Amino acid sequence: MGDFNFPNIDWHLISSKGLDGAEFVKCVQDGFLSQYVDRPTRGNAILDLVLGNELDQVTDLSVGENLGDSDHRSLTFSIIMEKDRIREDRKIFNWERANYEAIRLEPVGVNWDEVFAGKCAMDMWSMFKDLLQDVRDKFVPVRKIKNGRVMEPWVINENLVRWKKAAYMKFRKQGSDGSIEEYRVARKELRRARGHEKTLASRVKENPKAFFNYVKNKRMTGMKVGPIRDKSGKICMEAVEVSEVLNEYLSSVFTTERELDDGEDNMSEVDVLEHVDIKGQEMLELLKYIRTNKSLGPEYSLGLFKKGSRDSPGNYRPVSLTSVVGKLLGKILRDRIYGHLENHGQIRDRQHGVVKGRSCLTSLRVL
Numbered sequence: 001m002g003d004f005n006f007p008n009i010d011w012h013l014i015s016s017k018g019l020d021g022a023e024f025v026k027c028v029q030d031g032f033l034s035q036y037v038d039r040p041t042r043g044n045a046i047l048d049l050v051l052g053n054e055l056d057q058v059t060d061l062s063v064g065e066n067l068g069d070s071d072h073r074s075l076t077f078s079i080i081m082e083k084d085r086i087r088e089d090r091k092i093f094n095w096e097r098a099n100y101e102a103i104r105l106e107p108v109g110v111n112w113d114e115v116f117a118g119k120c121a122m123d124m125w126s127m128f129k130d131l132l133q134d135v136r137d138k139f140v141p142v143r144k145i146k147n148g149r150v151m152e153p154w155v156i157n158e159n160l161v162r163w164k165k166a167a168y169m170k171f172r173k174q175g176s177d178g179s180i181e182e183y184r185v186a187r188k189e190l191r192r193a194r195g196h197e198k199t200l201a202s203r204v205k206e207n208p209k210a211f212f213n214y215v216k217n218k219r220m221t222g223m224k225v226g227p228i229r230d231k232s233g234k235i236c237m238e239a240v241e242v243s244e245v246l247n248e249y250l251s252s253v254f255t256t257e258r259e260l261d262d263g264e265d266n267m268s269e270v271d272v273l274e275h276v277d278i279k280g281q282e283m284l285e286l287l288k289y290i291r292t293n294k295s296l297g298p299e300y301s302l303g304l305f306k307k308g309s310r311d312s313p314g315n316y317r318p319v320s321l322t323s324v325v326g327k328l329l330g331k332i333l334r335d336r337i338y339g340h341l342e343n344h345g346q347i348r349d350r351q352h353g354v355v356k357g358r359s360c361l362t363s364l365r366v367l
Contacts, residue, residue: 003072007045011035039063041073048072052079059310093136094143102139107131128325164190225303229311246303249313273340278332286328 008018009025014035016022028035033051036058041048052058061077110131116124167183197214204211227237230245303316322330338354341347347355352363 001048001050001075003047004049005047007047009046011038011046011049034058036061036077037063037075041075042071048075050075050077091142091144093140095140097141099139103135106135106139125325160186160190160193225305225316227311228313235311246313246316246318250318271340271344271346273337276333276336282332283328286331290324 004024006016006018006021006024009016009021014025014029016025028051031053033053034057036050036052037046037048040046041063050058050061057079059078061075064074064076066072067074115127119127164183164186167179167186171179171183173179200207200211200214225242225246227235228242228245230236230241230248236242236245302319302321303313304319306315306317308315338356350366352358352360352366
């Protein structure tokens with residue numbers, strides 16, 4: 001941050017009327033930097049800048065009054081520092097050594113008709129989920145991860161590049177067998193790291209999870225929710241408290257759909273879809289096309305920061321991660337409902353959303 005004195009730069013359009021300002025803008029863009037000050041700091045110009053090399057690295061920036069006899073306005077902001085990479089010992093499931101044959105056979109021996117008799121959908125799902133978790137605990141071994149700094153062997157960082165340069169300078173200066181060997185090892189590690197990056201980039205469509213995990217690992221700022229303020233103005237920092245505040249806010253702005261009055265729709269009692277039968281073969285066909293890099297855990301929601309102050313619950317967008325079981329059931333129900341409406345002529349010509357072969361483009365063509 002500082003007084004860069006480029007009054008000809010328009011930071012809203014990221015352009016300059018002068019040559020010197022254009023060179024500075026090019027330097028900022030080439031360095032993939034973000035400029036956070038959006039209000040004048042002296043007169044009508046933005047002269048004092050706050051630059052960062054990561055998105056959302058600077059938050060809560062405000063332009064205040066003049067400080068003392070200075071004709072520049074004061075700036076206050078918060079900086080998200082490097083996230084702590086030290087973590088406690090934890091246990092994870094080692095799916096590479098799981099007994100998948102036993103996992104497949106365990107649910108087969110259950111009489112599901114007897115177990116689900118007289119149960120509602122939520123009770124059946126709860127019982128099925130508990131069974132899956134018991135099977136996981138029984139046939140998937142647990143691997144312990146020791147505490148320490150989280151550093152993958154292929155991560156390229158400044159230390160690795162500096163190591164190679166220092167080894168090269170040492171080799172040029174000394175020329176000994178030890179310096180040559182050190183330089184070769186450093187060069188090999190750097191090439192291996194760069195090769196891993198190229199592999200991730202070339203296979204991003206097949207395995208996007210590995211690519212984005214690598215990108216996340218390279219970020220210096222963590223994607224953290226909160227601290228956040230509740231209705232009384234209290235700052236909540238614990239994960240449970242933050243979740244409760246977000247849930248309360250999102251529930252308050254949730255839109256309840258209006259129920260149709262009798263006779264408002266065109267469906268007769270004969271057209272009502274009352275039962276949905278799910279066949280085993282149909283489920284097996286869907287299971288063949290499951291993408292293994294998708295989330296396999298239970299359903300949960302999280303908040304993604306949009307913009308503004310991080311302590312306001314209204315500045316977070318809710319994102320729901322649906323389990324594989326929920327996605328499969330949703331697809332079956334969607335196909336059944338769509339087929340039923342189509343067979344009974346309940347999809348109008350004006351309907352373009354969620355209809356096969358139609359989209360926003362087709363609706364614009366009609367207009």
